[in-house]
Amino acid sequence: xxxxxxxxxxxxxxxxxxxxxxxxxxxxxxxxxxxxxxxxxxxxxxxxxxxxxxxxxxxxxxxxxxxxxxxxxxxxxxxxxxxxxxxxxxxxxxxxxxxxxxxxxxxxxxxxxxxxxxxxxxxxxxxxxxxxxxxxxxxxxxxxxxxxxxxxxxxxxxxxxxxxxxxxxxxxxxxxxxxxxxxxxxxxxxxxxxxxxxxxxxxxxxxxxxxxxxxxxxxxxxxxxxxxxxxxxxxxxxxxxxxxxxxxxxxxxxxxxxxxxxxxxxxxxxxxxxxxxxxxxxxxxxxxxxxxxxxxxxxxxxxxxxxxxxxxxxxxxxxxxxxxxxxxxxxxxxxxxxxxxxxxxxxxxxxxxxxxxxxxxxxxxxxxxxxxxxxxxxxxxxxxxxxxxxxxxxxxxxxxxxxxxxxxxxxxxxxxxxxxxxxxxxx
Numbered sequence: 001x002x003x004x005x006x007x008x009x010x011x012x013x014x015x016x017x018x019x020x021x022x023x024x025x026x027x028x029x030x031x032x033x034x035x036x037x038x039x040x041x042x043x044x045x046x047x048x049x050x051x052x053x054x055x056x057x058x059x060x061x062x063x064x065x066x067x068x069x070x071x072x073x074x075x076x077x078x079x080x081x082x083x084x085x086x087x088x089x090x091x092x093x094x095x096x097x098x099x100x101x102x103x104x105x106x107x108x109x110x111x112x113x114x115x116x117x118x119x120x121x122x123x124x125x126x127x128x129x130x131x132x133x134x135x136x137x138x139x140x141x142x143x144x145x146x147x148x149x150x151x152x153x154x155x156x157x158x159x160x161x162x163x164x165x166x167x168x169x170x171x172x173x174x175x176x177x178x179x180x181x182x183x184x185x186x187x188x189x190x191x192x193x194x195x196x197x198x199x200x201x202x203x204x205x206x207x208x209x210x211x212x213x214x215x216x217x218x219x220x221x222x223x224x225x226x227x228x229x230x231x232x233x234x235x236x237x238x239x240x241x242x243x244x245x246x247x248x249x250x251x252x253x254x255x256x257x258x259x260x261x262x263x264x265x266x267x268x269x270x271x272x273x274x275x276x277x278x279x280x281x282x283x284x285x286x287x288x289x290x291x292x293x294x295x296x297x298x299x300x301x302x303x304x305x306x307x308x309x310x311x312x313x314x315x316x317x318x319x320x321x322x323x324x325x326x327x328x329x330x331x332x333x334x335x336x337x338x339x340x341x342x343x344x345x346x347x348x349x350x351x352x353x354x355x356x357x358x359x360x361x362x363x364x365x366x367x368x369x370x371x372x373x374x375x376x377x378x379x380x381x382x383x384x385x386x387x388x389x390x391x392x393x394x395x396x397x398x399x400x401x402x403x404x405x406x407x408x409x410x411x412x413x414x415x416x417x418x419x420x421x422x423x424x425x426x427x
Contacts (some may be wrong), residue, residue: 001337001338002337003337003338003339003340004338004339004340004420004421004424005339005424007424009425012421012424012425013425015417015421016418016421016422016425019414019417019418019421020418022414023367023371023414023415023418026371026372026410026411026414027370027371027372029372029407030372031371031372031373031407031408031411032372033372033373033374033400033404033407033408034373034374034399034400035373035374035375035395035396035397035399035400035405035408036374036375036376036377036396037376037396037399038190038259038350038351038396038398038399039263039396039398039399040259040263040316040398040399041319041320041398041399041400041401043319044316044319044320044398045262047312047315047316047319048260048261048262048302048312050302051261051262051298051299051302054298054299054301054302055294055297055298055301061294061297063078063079063080063293063297064078064079064080065078065079067293069293069294069296069297070293070294072289072290073289073290074290074293075281075284075285075288075289075290076096076097076098076277076281076284077096077097077098077269077291077293077296078098078293078296078297078300079093080296080297080300081098081267081293081296081297081299081300082094082096082098084299084300084303084305084306084309085098085255085257085267085269086271087305087306087309088223088224088255088257088306088309089220089223089253089255089269089271090223090237091237091239091253091271094274095239095271095272095273095274095277096269096270096271097269097270097277097280097281097284098267098268098269098291098296099267099268099269099270099291100267100268100291100292101256101258101263101264101265101266101267101268101292101295102256102258102268103219103221103254103255103256103258103268103269103270104142104146105268106254106268106269106270107143107146107217107219107254108146109287110217110252110270110280111146111147111150111152111181112150113280113283114180114213114215115150117283118213119213119215119279120212120213120249120275120276120279122212122213123213125150125152125180125213128178130153130178131150131151131152131153131178131180132152132153132154132155132176132178132179132180133147133152133153133154133155133179133180133181133182133183134154134155134157134164134169134172134173134179134181134182134183135147135154135155135156135157135182135183135382135383136157136158136159136163136164136182136183136184136185136189137156137157137158137159137381137382137383138159138191138192138353138381138382138387138392138394139159139183139185139189139190139191139381139382140183140185140190140191140219140381141376141380141381141385143183143185143217143219144183144382144383144384147183147383148383148384152180153178154383154384155172155179156382156383156388157169157172157182159189159192159194160194161192161194162194162196162197162199162200163186163194163195163196163197163200163201164182164184164200166199166200166203166204169182169203169204169207170203170207170208173207173208173209173210173214174207174208174209174210175210176210176211177209177210177211178211179209179210179211179214180211180213180214180215181214181215181216181217182216182217183217183219184196184204184216184217184218184219185219185220185221185222186201186218186219186220186235186238187220187222187223187233187235187348187349188222188225188233188346188347188348188349188350189349190221190222190349190350190351190394191351191352191353191376191381191392191394191395192344192346192351192352192353193344193345193346193347193348193349193351193352193353194344194346195233195235195348196235198236201235201236201238201241202236202241202245204216204238204241204250204251205238205241205242205244205245205247205250206245206247207247207250209250214250215250215251215252216238216250216251216252217252217254218238218251218252218253218254219254219255220253220254220255221254221255221256221258221259221349222259222348222349222350223235223255224260224309224310224313225259225260225313225316225348225349225350226313226317226347226348227317227320227321227324227346227347227348228317228321228347228348229314229317231347232347232348233347233348238251238253239251239253239271239272239273242273243273248273248275249272249273249275249276251272251273252270252272252276253270253271253272254268254269254270255268255269255271256268256269257299259316259350260309260312260313260316261299261302265295266299267291267292267295267296267299320350320397320398322402323397323398323400323402323405324345324346324352324397326402326405326406326409327352327395327397327405327409328343328345328352330406330409330410330413331343331354331409331413334410334413334414334417335413335416335417338417338420340356340357340416340417340420341354341355341356341357341416341420342354342355343355343395350396350398351394351395351396351397352394352395352397353381353392353393353394353395354392354393354394354395354416355391355392355393356391356393356416356419356420357391357420357423358389358390358391359389359390359391359423360390360391360416360419360420360423361378361379361387361390361391361392361393362378362379362390363419363422364378364393364412364415364416364419365377365378365393366378367415367418367419368408368411368412368415371411371414371415372411373408373411373412375393375394375395375396375412376393376394376396378390378392378393379392380394381394395412
């Protein structure tokens, strides 16, 4: 079929009538499918069930340094957990704090601490007239929700396959001391699945911010979440690159096992410079006596080492890879020649990004929902939920079973066709 832009009005009307008839068929199916969030599916959760046997009532519950993990203490994490997560994050264990189950919670705390007490002796953000953050877009909606909650002004920075527009980042950071941070998902980004190039990472490490308390919030959520054994993105390690560039304190690096083991009971971590760690620990020792060391030990006993974790992730990939590939094949088959949509084909992570014709994303998502499939709301991948082009849709393929996802993909492409045909007819 030729592109919609090349069709006559009569051809588009004929096409639209056929599409609407097909859409009614989907509505008659009374679907109730949910692909709104990037959650692991049941088969993925089952992969980690061995963790439930890693510790038992008669097990030795002592850390390698002799700490009884059932008791209070050990503020920043038991040494073997720091070593395991350090290998996962590619950081020295001495630069790591192990937290509870949620890295998002750690990010929230980090922003809140900057507001109440400042960063390394600087004026608390809450006492400033204005605080700004740079937000690569499209990006992670929960990042934007944190900064919006604190009243931080968010500035859009366009993303490309190599990362954020670094010319724009460098200029803004150097010229405005009110800019205190930038959100980054550097590997298999949410939602596009892009990974930052070597040049992008090096330019981040060499930023010259006007604000001495500017920090890069480096959310390495998908560091080992590859879909393929033979095709994997590799990043320059940002903390080491910052040290080499003479900017050792520039980065807070976050990660967790939330999509490696159980999202509700994984372990989260922050890696940063020793100066930043001292600053953070001044607050942490007031906030808690220590996080869940039993869970830390459980993870270590289950994985044993980073190789065990990598083998574990191959099992995850085997479950979700067919879902990504099916979506890519369906999009190519249904939309490939029509000129009404573009999509990313990531090599890892949990999401794909779809671009409709300008002004169509909300209508597509609404129509898909009326057909029985709930997706992430259009606009969610932008600060304040305002996509200036109304074109980006986040695709979250991991949670539904493959056959349900196949049905959802057919409905989604059908809705893209309907809304696009209607747009051309209106124009």
